[in-house]
Amino acid sequence: MSIEISGAAAGRVVGSLDGYYSVRLDGGGDVRCRPRGVFRKDGVAVAVGDRVTVKGHGSDTAEAVIDSVTARRNLLIRPPIANVDRLLIMIAAARPDPVPLVTDKLISVAEHNSIEPVIVISKADLAPERAGELEAEYRSSGFTVFVCAHGDDSGPAALKGYIAENPASVTAFAGASGVGKSTMIGRLFPMYSADRRQGDVSRRGRGRHTTREVTLHAISDETESGEPLWLADTPGFSLIDMERFDFFELDDLPFTFREFLPYLGKCRYSDCRHLKDEGCAVLSAMEEGRIDPRRHESYAAMYGELKDKKPWDKKRQ
Numbered sequence: 603m604s605i606e607i608s609g610a611a612a613g614r615v616v617g618s619l620d621g622y623y624s625v626r627l628d629g630g631g632d633v634r635c636r637p638r639g640v641f642r643k644d645g646v647a648v649a650v651g652d653r654v655t656v657k658g659h660g661s662d663t664a665e666a667v668i669d670s671v672t673a674r675r676n677l678l679i680r681p682p683i684a685n686v687d688r689l690l691i692m693i694a695a696a697r698p699d700p701v702p703l704v705t706d707k708l709i710s711v712a713e714h715n716s717i718e719p720v721i722v723i724s725k726a727d728l729a730p731e732r733a734g735e736l737e738a739e740y741r742s743s744g745f746t747v748f749v750c751a752h753g754d755d756s757g758p759a760a761l762k763g764y765i766a767e768n769p770a771s772v773t774a775f776a777g778a779s780g781v782g783k784s785t786m787i788g789r790l791f792p793m794y795s796a797d798r799r800q801g802d803v804s805r806r807g808r809g810r811h812t813t814r815e816v817t818l819h820a821i822s823d824e825t826e827s828g829e830p831l832w833l834a835d836t837p838g839f840s841l842i843d844m845e846r847f848d849f850f851e852l853d854d855l856p857f858t859f860r861e862f863l864p865y866l867g868k869c870r871y872s873d874c875r876h877l878k879d880e881g882c883a884v885l886s887a888m889e890e891g892r893i894d895p896r897r898h899e900s901y902a903a904m905y906g907e908l909k910d911k912k913p914w915d916k917k918r919q
């Protein structure tokens with residue numbers, strides 16, 4: 603299909619492949635674009651999720667270029683996506699087994715970027731008890747949690763209702779490879795079932811599909827903003843990716859734990875690290891059962907990683 607673009611047209615980057623970007627123009631229609639050379643100079647050129655303007659040459663959309671990128675609200679590195687409002691952080695109850703520190707890092711990165719983290723527990727059918735424990739832990743820490751299982755539609759139905767009642771411009775899935783992100787998108791919005799999009803997935807192992815690219819799917823009609831609501835499928839990451847997770851300054855860390863917030867500023871010493879200092883309001887809240895000790899363990903681990911971060915590492919984020 604060819605689309606006429608006269609002058610510059612505004613749109614949203616909805617996918618990328620082989621150095622080209624797919625842009626959904628406001629008002630409809632996709633164009634395949636290459637970024638202008640000038641963008642390649644800066645670390646991250648164009649990301650899926652970016653708002654851009656596109657310039658084309660008549661109806662020849664192969665010649666369309668991304669002319670400008672609108673200032674971003676945020677930019678995540680893993681998964682690589684811009685302008686996220688809400689992150690659906692998916693944890694499998696089993697296969698793969700949950701790694702709490704990885705989940706908590708994702709949550710902290712979301713909080714630090716003003717992205718609402720929502721916890722989605724998948725594969726509860728494989729390990730119902732573990733699913734229940736995860737649900738209780740994250741609920742008590744102040745998060746919205748959904749529990750999903752094969753053979754039970756109630757979890758996905760509740761999640762779909764939540765998305766409809768709490769509209770966010772861009773909602774993105776995040777989570778380790780194989781937790782079930784693409785499967786869930788297919789359950790919520792069958793027209794985007796991964797099996798129908800052979801071009802977007804590649805096979806690995808015994809017929810397994812693993813997502814390689816971030817893709818935005820339109821999940822509503824146009825809203826007042828002139829765009830639909832977007833739901834992003836993203837590639838899963840490996841644990842090694844998350845080991846090298848570089849995110850923000852040490853001083854910001856406590857503020858990324860929402861259950862710590864009522865106690866911050868109330869410790870005896872203003873430079874309290876909330877680890878083992880005497881008179882720490884966070885630790886006493888934990889002793890009184892108001893902060894989950896497992897979450898505090900993640901805090902301590904992330905504290906150690908950020909403290910050891912070399913100054914030259916900091917430039918990368």
Ligand SMILES: Nc1nc2c(ncn2[C@@H]2O[C@H](COP(=O)(O)OP(=O)(O)OP(=O)(O)O)[C@@H](O)[C@H]2O)c(=O)[nH]1
Pocket residue numbers: 724725726727728750751752777778779780781782783784785786811812813814836837838839
């Ligand atoms: N038993 C069970 N299996 C599930 C559930 N959800 C997904 N699966 C299976 O888990 C496998 C991986 O699912 P995917 O949806 O491809 O996982 P993904 O998170 O998209 O993985 P990547 O694209 O590699 O990041 C598939 O075989 C799914 O059928 C669930 O709730 N229960």
Ligand SMILES: [Mg+2]
Pocket residue numbers: 783784785811812813835836837838
């Ligand atoms: Mg996938």
Ligand SMILES: [Zn+2]
Pocket residue numbers: 869874875876877879881882883884885
């Ligand atoms: Zn403290």
